[in-house]
Amino acid sequence: MKYADEFRDPTAAKALLARIADLTDEIGATSEKPVHIMEICGGHTHAIFRYGLDKLTPDGVEFIHGPGCPVCVLPMARVDECVQIAARPEVIFTTFGDAMRVPGTKTSLLQAKAAGADIRMVYSPLDALELARRNPEREVVFFGLGFETTTPSTALSIQQAAREELTNFSVFCNHITVPPPIKALLDDPHMLLDGFVGPGHVSMVIGTHPYDFIAQDYGKPIVVAGFEPLDLLQSVLMVLQQIRDGRAEVENQYARVVPEHGNPVSIAAIADVYETRPSFEWRGLGEIDHSGLRIRAKYSPFDAEEKFGIGYAAGERSVQEPEGCACGAVMTGRLKPTGCPQFGKGCTPEMPLGALMVSSEGACAAYYQYGGARAVEPAE
Template identity: 80%
Template sequence: MKYVEEFRDPSKAHALLAAIARAADAIGASAENPIRIMEICGGHTHAIFRYGLDKLVHEGVEFIHGPGCPVCVLPMTRVDEAVEIARRPGVIFTSFGDAMRVPGSKGSLLQAKAGGADVRTVYSPLDALELARRNPDKEVVFFGLGFETTTPSTALTIQVAAREQIPNFTIFCNHITVPPPIKALLDDPYMQLDGFVGPGHVSMVIGIHPYDFIARDYGKPLVVAGFEPLDLLQSVLMVLEQIRTGRAEIENQYARVVPEHGNPVSIAAMADVYEERPSFEWRGLGEIDASGLRIRDKYLAYDAETKFGIGYAASTGRTPVPEPEGCACGKVMTGRMKPTACPQFGRGCTPDTPLGALMVSSEGACAAYWTYGGARLAAE
């Protein structure tokens, strides 16, 4: 299959691994003093473990798993608010499947469904809008989740709802943006990062220039990467070559998909429907300025927070919900801890009995470790 098979060629993989080893040796990287490269995408995390890239690369290269899973970075407070909306009479609450089992302090959406709430899995916000058309006597709410990858589809759905004047459809908006948490990590004096593998799908929408500040202000290289093993290996090599030659630039390995300036239609839709929130809470990172999106006043009729008086629109304010005792999701999400270092991994927290979102999300780091290591990693 074109654009797949050629990016899984074993001979090319061996050549890239050899080049990575030469670059790492030239830098002086070692197991004791590794080059720490953070991938900012849950899809990249899973690809790294699926193909065993963490074991194949030079011992002086360490992958750090960043906050690249939008379901995982959702704080328990927002899960609780979603559950509260779902349990209200007359509400049909809709969500992508990977958010259904994410636990909050008051249970998950799946548990709310088991308790009688009308919670349904959908595959796009347009599916939720169609439910609103078919159920005019119900309030249909879509759990708007995701980085810039999924934000345009929600924006376009709101525009359709506004054109058709559908009054019983709203979005519980939890869309977030990638650059602000990267800045928060770089501003953290305890985070030691040498470079980044940038998200491919997000960059397909926004282009590569929103990351310019990483190289300009912090002197760190970032390479936007694809998702096949050779994509990731080439991107790691590009990061190492920048470090070896004393450069810090934003480069685009995934140019076959990612345009330099992004997708203008998607960017226009987002600009029309959303504006920056003053701040938004992230699991493990707390409130980050201008990191979330909210629905503009012109589309406020489609904002679930406003309609239901909940979340940031609540008159009584919000009280952040702490993570369960012993759960290290925040530390794992911000690269401070590997999943296997969490005392709950494979013990109190498994895919069947999750304590945190990282174990149940399809892009979660703990799910990646479990899927490709499972009981062996839990026992180590």
């Protein structure tokens, strides 16, 4: 496959793995502990297991699976509010397909649709805009969800709705940003981290400089990576080289896609439409300061939270995780997915219970699909 085969070349992969093994041995000569590298992006987690990179890399490299899927970290209270909005007879509720099966405390959007709510899957917020144009007598709500990758398209859609004065269109904003949870993880005294493989798609929008604090304030290396096997192996090698050399820098392995300063049009749209929330809940991690976005007051007619009086605008309260769910421990590296008492039992991709089993990019879903579905007891 043109433009993909060269990043999946077995000979090149073997050469990279040999260099990774040599560097791991070199680092291991001065430290008995494995090198803990967190991949921040759920797409990277999925690729690591799809291509068996966790098994090919030496034992001295330990992958920690970060909170890299916005569907996975969506709190149940927000799903409940989606269902609450969708249940209104005047509403057409629109969403990306991967959010349909996310469980709330009582039901999911898919189950609500089966019960009669007018919930429609769309490929873009522009599809929701078109529905609003065609149905002026209905309120069309778009479920704005995702990291900086999907945030610009929602912002541009809100700007377009404002230009058209399309006030029967609104967004239930659940967009979140990547740097604040990284800081929260680094501030966690129990977190074992030596370096990061940085997200490629997010960085395509925001560039590489938002990660400067990781190297400057915490002394940890980070390498922004692509999604093919050779991308990931090269990025791991680059992290190890920094550790061996005693360096902590932001490096860009994915330079063919990621510009240093990001996409200026996207950044401008985000700044115009959104402001940061004082705090936002991440499922499995809790409240994280300045990690969520909300729609600015000048665009309040297109803010579903204001329009329907729900969410943080109405004093939303968090919901406890299901009993036995260990997503927070998995995302902070204290536990592997198979160590969760619910893994493969009360929590499967068909009936997800925890945050990390909901999406195919969640660590638990990746373990289940590629790492073997058999649950194991936690180590003593």
